[in-house]
Amino acid sequence: xxxxxxYIFVTGGVLxxxxxxxxxxxxGMLMEQRGIRVxxxxxxxxxxVDPGTMSxxxxxxxxxxxxxxxxxxxxxxxxxFVQSCHFTRKNSFTTGRIYDTVIRRERAGGYLGKTVxxxxxxxxxxxxxxxxxxxxxxxxxxxxxxxxGDIESLPFLEAIRQMKAEEGAANVLFVHLTxxxxxxxxxxxxxKPTQHSVKELREIGIQPDILLCRSDRKLPKDVKDxxxxxxxxxxEQVCSAVDVGNIYExxxxxxxxxxxxxxxxxxxxxxxxxxxxLWENMVEKIRHPKGEVRIGIVGKYTDWRDSYKxxxxxxxxGGVANDVKVNMIYVDSEDLEKGKSSLLDSLxxxxxxxxxxxxxxxxxxxxxxxxxxxxxxxFGICLGMQLAVIEYSRNVCGLKHANSAEFxxxxxxxxxxxxxxxxxLTDKGGTMRLGAYLxxxxxxxxxxxxxxxxxxxxxxxxxxxxHRFEVANSFRSRLEEMGxxxxxxxxxxxxxxxxxxxxxxxxxxxxLGCQFHPEFLSKPLQPHPLFAxxxxxxxxxxxDFS
Ligand code: GLN
Numbered sequence: 277x278x279x280x281x282x283y284i285f286v287t288g289g290v291l292x293x294x295x296x297x298x299x300x301x302x303x304g305m306l307m308e309q310r311g312i313r314v315x316x317x318x319x320x321x322x323x324x325v326d327p328g329t330m331s332x333x334x335x336x337x338x339x340x341x342x343x344x345x346x347x348x349x350x351x352x353x354x355x356x357f358v359q360s361c362h363f364t365r366k367n368s369f370t371t372g373r374i375y376d377t378v379i380r381r382e383r384a385g386g387y388l389g390k391t392v393x394x395x396x397x398x399x400x401x402x403x404x405x406x407x408x409x410x411x412x413x414x415x416x417x418x419x420x421x422x423x424x425g426d427i428e429s430l431p432f433l434e435a436i437r438q439m440k441a442e443e444g445a446a447n448v449l450f451v452h453l454t455x456x457x458x459x460x461x462x463x464x465x466x467x468k469p470t471q472h473s474v475k476e477l478r479e480i481g482i483q484p485d486i487l488l489c490r491s492d493r494k495l496p497k498d499v500k501d502x503x504x505x506x507x508x509x510x511x512e513q514v515c516s517a518v519d520v521g522n523i524y525e526x527x528x529x530x531x532x533x534x535x536x537x538x539x540x541x542x543x544x545x546x547x548x549x550x551x552x553x554l555w556e557n558m559v560e561k562i563r564h565p566k567g568e569v570r571i572g573i574v575g576k577y578t579d580w581r582d583s584y585k586x587x588x589x590x591x592x593x594g595g596v597a598n599d600v601k602v603n604m605i606y607v608d609s610e611d612l613e614k615g616k617s618s619l620l621d622s623l624x625x626x627x628x629x630x631x632x633x634x635x636x637x638x639x640x641x642x643x644x645x646x647x648x649x650x651x652x653x654x655f656g657i658c659l660g661m662q663l664a665v666i667e668y669s670r671n672v673c674g675l676k677h678a679n680s681a682e683f684x685x686x687x688x689x690x691x692x693x694x695x696x697x698x699x700x701l702t703d704k705g706g707t708m709r710l711g712a713y714l715x716x717x718x719x720x721x722x723x724x725x726x727x728x729x730x731x732x733x734x735x736x737x738x739x740x741x742x743h744r745f746e747v748a749n750s751f752r753s754r755l756e757e758m759g760x761x762x763x764x765x766x767x768x769x770x771x772x773x774x775x776x777x778x779x780x781x782x783x784x785x786x787x788l789g790c791q792f793h794p795e796f797l798s799k800p801l802q803p804h805p806l807f808a809x810x811x812x813x814x815x816x817x818x819x820d821f822s
Contacts, residue, residue, distance in 0.1 A: 289473025297350035309550030344711030594807030609639030625814030628660030661789025739792035786813030
């Protein structure tokens with residue numbers, strides 16, 4: 277008989293932003309390290325078909341997968357914590373996608389005249405999506421987005437309640453994350469919000485098996501027992517989830533609390549103890565770096581941290597690879613436009629990340645010019661590469677009107693142009709150049725290894741994309757004649773042309789732009805080669821302020 281698949285459903289209570297994604301990812305990491313074939317799924321209770329069209333300022337970053345799926349940023353956490361999963365669009369779905377599927381089926385006559393309802397049709401579709409996403413695993417960890425008590429999450433909760441009956445009680449575990457605040461005035465940890473959140477869950481038929489209680493300190497045994505008593509579970513099934521210095525410590529803390537052992541026991545999974553030595557080494561390096569570098573991230577002031585989640589994690593990983601702490605300095609590009617160029621003075625490296633829209637672009641270009649002319653390491657990602665090409669065209673190649681068709685559709689010197697495949701598209705959802713494409717790297721230039729090749733040590737790599745514009749091939753020879761090296765291209769077999777994927781400046785200590793988003797592939801145990809190389813260059817930089 278085939279091995280029975282197990283499911284862990286992770287819900288959250290009391291309030292959002294208490295770390296449900298990291299908690300789910302940590303469970304995934306621990307169970308994987310116990311030798312179990314895990315997968316992770318995120319269900320989001322909003323009506324957008326995917327987060328691709330949502331503002332990153334509202335919803336955080338859009339995380340792109342190899343297959344081009346635009347997903348929730350929690351998929352980024354899963355990818356960084358769990359090593360062997362190959363996530364696809366099946367690992368992330370929204371209420372919008374479920375309704376879209378059901379309504380299309382209804383229009384096609386698929387319900388044979390029945391009245392189509394939330395229960396059973398929407399809930400059946402949710403269960404189908406969960407089982408589909410879990411197909412190649414022995415244990416699926418499924419995170420329910422939102423907070424228990426939201427109207428939007430109800431169909432998901434009803435679906436997972438049904439799954440316990442259908443899959444068998446021994447094969448399904450409900451883990452609920454809540455907040456246990458410490459009230460200074462009373463000198464007490466307060467359990468009432470947790471009690472209420474669990475009461476809400478139990479009203480819809482879900483009894484949590486394990487509670488993870490986020491708090492600023494470890495819960496003493498009497499508090500765990502009290503929570504257990506009110507929430508109808510043994511005190512041993514209540515775990516602390518304390519605030520830690522960095523997110524990669526969370527699984528180690530959970531392990532100390534015995535979480536993976538409890539899960540294995542409750543689900544009847546026979547497995548050894550996890551081998552956490554590599555992970556512990558990595559955490560140790562973050563805790564005790566041997567030096568530090570200051571990296572300026574130049575963006576619009578509205579680009580708050582969550583919209584660059586993978587980027588800031590990839591920089592941390594680059595630091596791990598070089599034994600340094602990466603201090604990220606957010607530089608507002610509009611401040612640079614106002615002439616505050618001293619903001620750049622103390623930086624060891626400058627990074628312009630991906631982005632959309634014209635605001636702040638001039639300030640970003642000034643930062644790039646500064647990095648280029650002062651020998652400060654520069655890393656340009658997607659828009660950051662496009663702007664590096666524009667800056668070089670204007671200031672070195674003499675193309676005074678160089679621009680991007682994104683900002684000047686009718687411009688005469690658009691060195692960055694709309695991609696052929698994007699012309700005339702009006703639908704905004706899922707229509708960019710998305711997902712993994714191969715990039716061919718030039719190994720040598722002028723007898724020396726290119727920066728790209730030195731970083732990767734390979735001539736063909738696969739990287740993830742999310743863009744509509746590209747370097748115009750008609751300007752490529754001009755750029756190259758004037759000293760900008762195209763060190764990576766994608767051979768597009770359909771059109772027979774090469775698409776510029778990487779540029780660099782051979783005489784500069786480290787100046788590299790890439791059209792793709794390397795941050796999506798970086799993991800703490802496998803820092804991305806370009807981030808490792810950029811931080812290495814920033815660590816050794818000898819800036820030229822002459
Ligand atoms: N806005 C640019 C484009 O669409 C860059 C996109 C990005 O940085 N992700 O090509």
